[in-house]
Amino acid sequence: xxxxxxxxxxxxxxxxxxxxxxxxxxxxxxxxxxxxxxxxxxxxxxxxxxxxxxxxxxxxxxxxxxxxxxxxxxxxxxxxxxxxxxxxxxxxxxxxxxxxxxxxxxxxxxxxxxxxxxxxxxxxxxxxxxxxxxxxxxxxxxxxxxxxxxxxxxxxxxxxxxxxxxxxxxxxxxxxxxxxxxxxxxxxxxxxxxxxxxxxxxxxxxxxxxxxxxxxxxxxxxxxxxxxxxxxxxxxxxxxxxxxxxxxxxxxxxxxxxxxxxxxxxxxxxxxxxxxxxxxxxxxxxxxxxxxxxxxxxxxxxxxxxxxxxxxxxxxxxxxxxxxxxxxxxxxxxxxxxxxxxxxxxxxxxxxxxxxxxxxxxxxxxxxxxxxxxxxxxxxxxxxxxxxxxxxxxxxxxxxxxxxxxxxxxxxxxxxxxxxxxxxxxxxxx
Ligand code: DCT
Ligand code: MG
Numbered sequence: 001x002x003x004x005x006x007x008x009x010x011x012x013x014x015x016x017x018x019x020x021x022x023x024x025x026x027x028x029x030x031x032x033x034x035x036x037x038x039x040x041x042x043x044x045x046x047x048x049x050x051x052x053x054x055x056x057x058x059x060x061x062x063x064x065x066x067x068x069x070x071x072x073x074x075x076x077x078x079x080x081x082x083x084x085x086x087x088x089x090x091x092x093x094x095x096x097x098x099x100x101x102x103x104x105x106x107x108x109x110x111x112x113x114x115x116x117x118x119x120x121x122x123x124x125x126x127x128x129x130x131x132x133x134x135x136x137x138x139x140x141x142x143x144x145x146x147x148x149x150x151x152x153x154x155x156x157x158x159x160x161x162x163x164x165x166x167x168x169x170x171x172x173x174x175x176x177x178x179x180x181x182x183x184x185x186x187x188x189x190x191x192x193x194x195x196x197x198x199x200x201x202x203x204x205x206x207x208x209x210x211x212x213x214x215x216x217x218x219x220x221x222x223x224x225x226x227x228x229x230x231x232x233x234x235x236x237x238x239x240x241x242x243x244x245x246x247x248x249x250x251x252x253x254x255x256x257x258x259x260x261x262x263x264x265x266x267x268x269x270x271x272x273x274x275x276x277x278x279x280x281x282x283x284x285x286x287x288x289x290x291x292x293x294x295x296x297x298x299x300x301x302x303x304x305x306x307x308x309x310x311x312x313x314x315x316x317x318x319x320x321x322x323x324x325x326x327x328x329x330x331x332x333x334x335x336x337x338x339x340x341x342x343x344x345x346x347x348x349x350x351x352x353x354x355x356x357x358x359x360x361x362x363x364x365x366x367x368x369x370x371x372x373x374x375x376x377x378x379x380x381x382x383x384x385x386x387x388x389x390x391x392x393x394x395x396x397x398x399x400x401x402x403x404x405x406x407x408x409x410x411x412x413x414x415x416x417x418x419x420x421x422x423x424x425x426x427x428x429x430x
Pocket of ligand 1: 220221222223227229230231232233234344345346347348349352353
């Protein structure tokens with residue numbers, strides 16, 4: 001009776017994880033003797049991944065190939081490279097021999113070939129040729145524009161547009177986000193520093209306090225994981241009284257807009273409804289909270305240390321004008337979903353993906369940034385029920401479903417429900 005499509009979806013999502021066996025490794029091994037292989041658990045959410053990385057050369061190479069795959073709409077391949085990179089990031093020291101990799105999870109043949117190339121020749125030919133590829137360079141530049149995804153970039157490249165000037169000259173119609181993205185390209189490309197993130201937190205915090213004395217704001221994303229720079233600043237806002245978070249976002253946005261602090265903003269309303277939604281995860285990993293994607297205008301005076309000095313080369317005007325554009329995401333969550341939202345918005349992206357994969361494959365549960373749903377007692381099937389019957393059963397199951405949602409008021413509780421050891425934010429840098 002119940003909709004279990006999320007489960008099959010998560011199965012599809014869970015690309016088979018390759019475990020490297022000794023037989024396969026022989027192809028790659030250089031010298032097996034006197035080498036102790038590393039050992040790590042399969043899922044990134046079972047590992048402690050700090051920002052310390054002893055294998056940056058290898059993980060940068062694999063991350064670049066992941067990026068290339070993602071920009072080419074090959075998500076499965078992208079995830080495989082991301083998982084391989086995350087395994088190497090979790091190792092306690094640098095890999096020097098292929099034989100150290102025996103038994104490690106998530107290292108497929110392609111990733112091993114890249115690693116071997118680097119260990120033996122100092123570089124991977126595939127990575128080097130990707131870096132030089134005109135198509136890859138154009139995809140990077142064009143998708144670097146806020147509001148431009150890989151599909152749009154691909155279409156533009158096919159029309160002969162490879163860089164910003166060609167885009168400006170082409171007369172392409174850009175939407176509002178893309179226009180703002182193009183206008184503030186240099187600033188947005190520049191990493192956001194922790195000092196800038198904290199300055200923005202101060203301003204947004206003031207805005208939140210002035211629209212509601214009890215509302216709370218938390219810095220999430222990479223900065224919560226201890227990163228010193230990021231591509232944007234992510235905030236999660238809630239209110240201790242369920243329902244009182246409704247209406248906060250428009251007030252907050254008005255407050256910021258009236259002070260000229262937003263160069264661009266687009267707010268989407270909360271579209272999550274547990275009852276009508278059923279246990280399914282959203283079709284994409286994007287959650288359904290009320291969300292404001294914005295480009296913030298940060299004045300030099302507000303960071304204390306002025307506009308980042310590094311950007312002088314990229315954008316000489318940034319220091320002259322005494323402000324810079326910064327990407328800021330605001331998300332509002334009801335307090336009942338706050339722990340899930342906090343966990344979901346802290347990342348890393350791969351850590352989140354692995355938590356969901358663990359929940360689905362190992363625990364028969366569905367995890368989102370809204371809820372944890374236990375589907376183990378699901379019986380019946382979607383079968384050939386008519387649309388009418390399906391609608392009716394969905395309404396009935398709505399009541400039944402309540403019992404299978406697992407509530408949690410902290411991240412620690414969610415890890416416990418998932419049967420995982422708690423991993424603090426600073427160790428979620430998979
Ligand atoms: N997220 C996710 N899946 C996505 C996108 C985002 O799980 N497809 C979560 C994890 C991180 C958080 O949202 C914020 O996203 P980003 O800002 O893109 O990531 P970040 O880790 O904060 O990276 P950066 O430091 O570069 O901003
Ligand atoms: Mg971020």
